[in-house]
Amino acid sequence: MSAGRSDIVEAAFRLFAERGYDATSVDDIAAAAGVSRSTFFRSYGSKEAVIFPDHDALLQRVEDRLRSSHADSALAAVVDAVKIVLFHYVAEGERARERYRLTSSVTALRERELWGGLRYQRLFRAYLGRWGDGSEAAELNAELMAASVVAAHNRVLRRWLRGEIEDPQREIEHALAAVQRTFAPGGAGAVGAVVVVTSSAPLARIEAAVRQALAEDGS
């Protein structure tokens, strides 16, 4: 009776959908999957964890991406890495939506999910902090950027899970571009040069040209 790990996850999601999370005991899941209670806990550690089976692997992938990043700014690297997470869930499809239904209705699962999300935030914050000069302003900025990237991700993911958007790729690009604009040097408290352009071109075109140049400049 080689009931593998995946059978347990399948059985759990099926029973949760049929009877609800609270009304499903671990014994029920184990029995439905054809394994013992012992095996269930050995495999997933807790009833909550079976909902997030490949969380650790995903976090590891994000960490690897960050480590090997060649982006020209810390924020760009984080923005790039966070897409891995979004696309992972999008690729899960209906399974991700089942999980969303569960986490929306069961407090314990929502807490667990938040805890997972905060792990990304801490990872990003640590990475962003390493690029700073160690000043309090830089540390705080790293904190704000990490929180904002995660918030942008969460917004796009949540809207996709609810079926409010069709093209998550496009939405995440836009949302993360907004984050980068918000935290772009010159956007925050920095002051630099004032460039006076004398031109007959419309203001909007001048603005667009300057923005593009600054974006290409990177840092």
Place this chain on the structure above:
Amino acid sequence: MSAGRSDIVEAAFRLFAERGYDATSVDDIAAAAGVSRSTFFRSYGSKEAVIFPDHDALLQRVEDRLRSSHADSALAAVVDAVKIVLFHYVAEGERARERYRLTSSVTALRERELWGGLRYQRLFRAYLGRWGDGSEAAELNAELMAASVVAAHNRVLRRWLRGEIEDPQREIEHALAAVQRTFAPGGAGAVGAVVVVTSSAPLARIEAAVRQALAEDGS
């Protein structure tokens, strides 16, 4: 033996500090407080909740402050409201630091705390969203601002809990001012007028004057 609610909290913190969270059972706490197990659960609902006894009241105070706010911008109102939370914990003093030690070492408590923090973020996000024009850009911005305000608060609180700073008032003002600068109109994607000033004053003074004028302008 009229053992009130506060006795339970006192007993719980004392035992947690002496033996650790996991090694202290609810029966231990109830016995130490001179009440029954039943009374413990009736009063606090769970072993975790006894660590955060006045959480709901605090959230209510923040909500009231937001509702009655006359700040001239949504972000300013939220920035003002979040200080209630910080100063509440600062006023708790050593008790807040005991809680920090517990939440730092016990995963279940950390999750509970995060869940509490996210409730503020959702509250702020809802408030900020009501000031927007309903566009996706405005909604996303509300999300980013709420996340950043909470992140700034958390940073200052954490540093105070660790004893890294002496003047939380000053630190929170600085941190929240940084948030407001980051999200100030003109800092993000907005474009307006370019004002050319001809003056012999130093650039820094001109910048300061303009910033102050913009800050007073509000929105």
Place this chain on the structure above:
DNA sequence: TGCCTGCTGAGACTTAGTCTCACTTGAAGA
């Protein structure tokens, strides 16, 4: 005195999670 209300304690019960022990299986090695 009798009644009602709210708080309390006792204790049974369910379930998550831990731990220990015994069994199987399958591969490596003499």
Place this chain on the structure above:
DNA sequence: TCTTCAAGTGAGACTAAGTCTCAGCAGGCA
């Protein structure tokens, strides 16, 4: 072919959180 070792599995005891029910008990009131 027999031995042995490792890894995975199941059975079941045990602890503790949390729920629920019932019974008592104090105090206010007619």
